[in-house]
Amino acid sequence: MAAGSLEALVTVQLIYLIAALGHYLPLSMKQLDIGIAGYFAIGAYTSAYLTRDCDMSFTVALLAGAILAGAGAFVVDALATRVRLSGFAYAIFSLSFAESLRIILNNVEALGASGGLVGIPPDTTLPLVAIIAAAVVAGFWWFDRTRLGHLRTAIADDEFIVPIFGVPLVATKLTIFAIGGALGGLAGGLYSHYVLFIRPDDFGFALLIALQLPMVFGGLDRFYGAVAGMLLLGFIPEFVRVLAQYRLIVMAAATLLVLIMRPSGLITHQTIAWLRSGCRRSANERTKVGLSSDPSS
Amino acid sequence: MTAPTIDQVPALELKSAYVKFGGVTAVNDVSLRIPAAAGISAIIGPNGAGKTTLFNVLTGIIRPVSGQILIAGRDMTGRRPDEIFRARIARTFQGARLFAHLSVRDNVRLAARSVSAPGRPGGPSVWFDRHGDALRRAERALTEVDLPHLLWSVWPDQLTLLQRRLVEIARAVTAEPVALLLDEPAAGLNTAEKERLCALLVRLATSIGCRIVVIEHDMKLVMSIAERIWVMNFGCLLSEGTPADIRANEAVIEAYLGTRSHHG
Amino acid sequence: MSVFLQQIVNGLVIGSSYALVAVGFTLIFGVLRIVYLAHGAVLVAGAYLGLFALTWFGSVTAALVVGTVGSAILGLVVEFVALRPVRRQDHLIALVTTISFATIVQETLRLTVQSGQPISYPDSIGSALLKLEFGGVSLHVTVGQVAVIAVALVLVVALTVIIQRTWMGRSIRAVADSPLVASMLGIRVNLISAQTVALASALAGAAGVLLGLTIPAIDPYVGEHLQFKALAVVLFGGLGSIPGAVIGGLLLGFVETMAAGYLASSYRDLFAFMTMVVILFVRPSGLLGRRIVERV
Numbered sequence: 001m002a003a004g005s006l007e008a009l010v011t012v013q014l015i016y017l018i019a020a021l022g023h024y025l026p027l028s029m030k031q032l033d034i035g036i037a038g039y040f041a042i043g044a045y046t047s048a049y050l051t052r053d054c055d056m057s058f059t060v061a062l063l064a065g066a067i068l069a070g071a072g073a074f075v076v077d078a079l080a081t082r083v084r085l086s087g088f089a090y091a092i093f094s095l096s097f098a099e100s101l102r103i104i105l106n107n108v109e110a111l112g113a114s115g116g117l118v119g120i121p122p123d124t125t126l127p128l129v130a131i132i133a134a135a136v137v138a139g140f141w142w143f144d145r146t147r148l149g150h151l152r153t154a155i156a157d158d159e160f161i162v163p164i165f166g167v168p169l170v171a172t173k174l175t176i177f178a179i180g181g182a183l184g185g186l187a188g189g190l191y192s193h194y195v196l197f198i199r200p201d202d203f204g205f206a207l208l209i210a211l212q213l214p215m216v217f218g219g220l221d222r223f224y225g226a227v228a229g230m231l232l233l234g235f236i237p238e239f240v241r242v243l244a245q246y247r248l249i250v251m252a253a254a255t256l257l258v259l260i261m262r263p264s265g266l267i268t269h270q271t272i273a274w275l276r277s278g279c280r281r282s283a284n285e286r287t288k289v290g291l292s293s294d295p296s297s
Numbered sequence: 298m299t300a301p302t303i304d305q306v307p308a309l310e311l312k313s314a315y316v317k318f319g320g321v322t323a324v325n326d327v328s329l330r331i332p333a334a335a336g337i338s339a340i341i342g343p344n345g346a347g348k349t350t351l352f353n354v355l356t357g358i359i360r361p362v363s364g365q366i367l368i369a370g371r372d373m374t375g376r377r378p379d380e381i382f383r384a385r386i387a388r389t390f391q392g393a394r395l396f397a398h399l400s401v402r403d404n405v406r407l408a409a410r411s412v413s414a415p416g417r418p419g420g421p422s423v424w425f426d427r428h429g430d431a432l433r434r435a436e437r438a439l440t441e442v443d444l445p446h447l448l449w450s451v452w453p454d455q456l457t458l459l460q461r462r463l464v465e466i467a468r469a470v471t472a473e474p475v476a477l478l479l480d481e482p483a484a485g486l487n488t489a490e491k492e493r494l495c496a497l498l499v500r501l502a503t504s505i506g507c508r509i510v511v512i513e514h515d516m517k518l519v520m521s522i523a524e525r526i527w528v529m530n531f532g533c534l535l536s537e538g539t540p541a542d543i544r545a546n547e548a549v550i551e552a553y554l555g556t557r558s559h560h561g
Numbered sequence: 562m563s564v565f566l567q568q569i570v571n572g573l574v575i576g577s578s579y580a581l582v583a584v585g586f587t588l589i590f591g592v593l594r595i596v597y598l599a600h601g602a603v604l605v606a607g608a609y610l611g612l613f614a615l616t617w618f619g620s621v622t623a624a625l626v627v628g629t630v631g632s633a634i635l636g637l638v639v640e641f642v643a644l645r646p647v648r649r650q651d652h653l654i655a656l657v658t659t660i661s662f663a664t665i666v667q668e669t670l671r672l673t674v675q676s677g678q679p680i681s682y683p684d685s686i687g688s689a690l691l692k693l694e695f696g697g698v699s700l701h702v703t704v705g706q707v708a709v710i711a712v713a714l715v716l717v718v719a720l721t722v723i724i725q726r727t728w729m730g731r732s733i734r735a736v737a738d739s740p741l742v743a744s745m746l747g748i749r750v751n752l753i754s755a756q757t758v759a760l761a762s763a764l765a766g767a768a769g770v771l772l773g774l775t776i777p778a779i780d781p782y783v784g785e786h787l788q789f790k791a792l793a794v795v796l797f798g799g800l801g802s803i804p805g806a807v808i809g810g811l812l813l814g815f816v817e818t819m820a821a822g823y824l825a826s827s828y829r830d831l832f833a834f835m836t837m838v839v840i841l842f843v844r845p846s847g848l849l850g851r852r853i854v855e856r857v
């Protein structure tokens with residue numbers, strides 16, 4: 001892998017996409033769980049340690065990292081829910097978790113402390129990441145159509161009335177958060193086995209920004225928006241060579257501009273409906289009438 | 298439609314309920330019995346009289362400071378809203394609260410699942426829908442409210458207000474309710490739509506065999522479909538009776554209609 | 562003994578700067594009631610502005626004035642660009658717009674000043690060493706450190722006076738209590754927001770300059786770092802409570818200094834975060850603040 005090469009760019013962005021989609025789950029439910037950098041770090045360090053020092057297979061290590069990260073997300077969010085933290089406090093709490101983890105990692109000698117962990121086996125390849133990323137996106141498409149996916153949408157839309165219909169709100173939310181954290185951990189594992197050298201400082205605020213801003217830019221309404229945002233803000237600055245060092249500023253400025261003019265982000269479900277088909281839309285327009293001309297009443 | 302008999306156990310009963318928000322008494326020593334027999338009742342009163350709060354108490358969303366809620370004779374005071382829902386008391390909300398990003402069918406299916414779910418109520422089994430049982434219930438409910446099949450895959454923002462109300466009613470109906478509480482179902486509808494809604498409600502009461510209780514401001518509508526009316530003002534139950542009783546009641550007329558009595 | 566006293570002084574210096582940053586921060590949270598994460602960016606901008614002022618004018622006073630005023634102006638920009646347009650939206654949006662703004666500021670600094678490499682304040686009177694002796698104990702402090710304590714004290718007192726005694730301060734308090742009622746009484750909430758952010762940013766700017774005078778070098782990310790600490794202090798003292806922020810800031814300064822003296826210094830930053838976690842669990846409203854826990 002040559003750093004800065006096209007392949008490296010694409011691979012890392014796809015890895016970020018996976019992590020971002022994990023972050024999308026709580027974000028779409030208006031839960032400001034911004035400890036995502038922490039879950040990413042858990043996955044990165046756990047899997048690296050398992051392959052490097054415990055001679056485990058890459059697959060097992062990846063899974064272990066993902067599961068541990070998911071457990072971490074579950075614990076953090078369960079604690080926060082237990083104490084019934086408001087949105088802002090929730091955000092600070094999850095951020096403190098991620099930052100505390102980072103500081104602790106800076107001091108754990110077995111994991112390289114602040115010098116970092118080196119010599120990670122290069123198990124991640126672009127094809128692998130591409131397949132996993134595609135699978136995650138497809139998985140999201142499928143998930144939205146499952147019962148749990150419907151519940152996520154319902155909770156995102158109107159959390160207040162969901163419990164009335166017999167849905168265990170807290171258990172459902174925590175499960176979804178855990179899935180989100182696990183995806184972040186999975187991405188982290190892929191990341192550490194690609195860059196081959198990780199330091200706790202890699203998993204700080206900058207990572208959070210890289211994962212969160214493009215998604216909010218793209219729109220949280222549907223997960224397509226998050227994907228589009230990550231692809232647009234992640235890839236385009238990378239490919240236009242001259243913009244390379246302005247990447248963060250472009251990302252931030254674009255996000256700021258879009259949010260000021262269109263707070264729901266670039267893509268909403270209306271955009272998708274509009275894009276999908278004109279004919280289906282006008283068919284609905286015809287049925288969108290009251291009693292007087294309703295043919296089927 | 299049979300008039301409710303005195304010795305039938307009421308579907309839903311409130312005993313001396315008090316609800317206070319800060320310094321305001323929203324519900325002041327209200328007792329009422331919602332009969333089990335199929336039919337339509339109504340709660341009327343000026344804005345701020347406490348009608349919606351009353352619904353909230355009856356469905357477990359708000360806990361009364363004191364008082365009892367009995368469902369089919371069983372004390373369900375302080376129970377969670379989903380327990381009340383499973384006890385076959387369903388409601389709609391002002392303004393037609395549907396999940397904006399789910400199709401009509403999925404909106405109704407969400408509610409249908411909790412009623413048909415085996416296993417521990419409110420547990421993770423709600424996340425799965427084996428055998429498509431919830432789907433069948435949902436489609437049955439949608440048919441019951443006469444919503445054209447064409448609209449079932451559509452999203453709420455593409456529906457008219459009346460259609461959204463119908464979906465909300467369908468969602469409530471999946472519980473096969475004994476009592477169906479509708480919060481201002483006719484608000485914002487034109488005359489033709491209101492007529493259609495009334496016809497539906499009358500039909501629904503018999504076909505499902507439930508007692509429908511509407512909160513409404515349209516007096517003409519209420520007088521035409523309700524057999525029994527409760528009047529509220531300032532959190533208190535002013536009066537109850539048949540439409541004729543209420544029309545003639547001085548206190549009601551003064552409170553609700555002002556001292557003019559031109560509503561015949 | 563003098564080592565201990567020296568630690569106390571160091572703690573006071575660090576604590577004063579934390580308090581200075583936290584006071585403005587808590588004011589913004591209390592009045593604007595949204596998630597605001599551009600405070601660090603305003604601080605670091607002030608630090609760099611002070612650097613330039615000191616280089617050109619050679620006077621620490623000029624640096625302070627330029628840094629303070631410049632940051633106040635930047636704060637107004639934040640209000641107009643990142644806050645006002647999204648005031649009515651979900652809190653998440655404000656979080657993201659302020660973070661975006663902060664990123665833009667930081668990146669601009671990184672790209673324009675020495676490629677983001679640490680840069681030091683030029684030698685000035687701020688680095689002159691003072692030796693204080695009393696009761697057989699000697700302490701070494703720099704003028705800069707004394708300035709931190711003095712300026713922080715003056716500014717916090719000034720802010721308190723403004724809040725308690727002036728008409729603007731009364732309006733700010735009214736909005737902090739209830740924006741709805743305040744607006745019904747004819748107070749323009751938008752204007753108050755702008756004033757609050759400007760005041761808080763001025764303090765942050767001053768803190769930035771003081772920071773530059775006392776630490777070896779600054780880089781574009783010192784603001785972000787301090788912001789986290791200030792957040793811990795704000796949570797500890799309670800959102801919207803100025804006394805709480807002062808107490809919390811001083812306390813954190815002392816704790817960090819003592820701990821760094823006797824524990825591994827790399828764990829020093831952990832205190833701030835652990836404090837946040839503990840506070841959120843034990844007493845989410847902080848020492849003296851408004852409740853931020855929703856009791857449904």
